[in-house]
Amino acid sequence: MTEIFTTRVRDIISSIPPGRVMTYGLVASRAGNRSGARQVARILHSSSEKYDLPWHRVMNRDGKISLPRGGGYEQQKELLEQEGIVFGGNGCIDLEEYLWPANNCF
Template sequence: MKPFTEAVIAIIMEIPEGYVMTYGQIARLAGSPRAARQVVRVLHSMSRKYQLPWHRVINVKGEIALKDEAAAMEQQLLLETEGIVVINKRVDLDTYQYSINERK
């Protein structure tokens, strides 16, 4: 497994219940600020295998970015179960965004 992929998995595993992170934020912390789409790839291909809390990752606008309506609804329900308020598929990042100290 590539170091970037390992870092992405580790960061996603650190997101506590009741908080979210953005794809770009995770990419930046994993050492590749322009690799948000790679974070999507990791989530898509490895969420089940590593039991990642995939639902805690949203886009930079605070929106659920899944195109599939059923999957988007599942993500919303999982977030709401954790106490996160979701309105029109959007989460208030000022309230719910998790910050991990920048890794060097």
């Protein structure tokens, strides 16, 4: 548990299996900072490509995509659908159904 926040975030996100998702706050919480949700988003921005992180499996607390339409929203939605995740009419998914219980992993 001596890893730094960034490293843990990367590890956690990379541990999310296909067809599952996690929220920023949850990842941050798992990494040690429940208030680090913003950093998770920033890390994703900075390291998603470098470390090949499944950024599309990370969404906000509402089970919705935080990205605006045309700003990556459609891309994330498509990637998630490819993994079997179904979106509701409001563009939200069932977190109860797809949320990755990473808590058990530890």
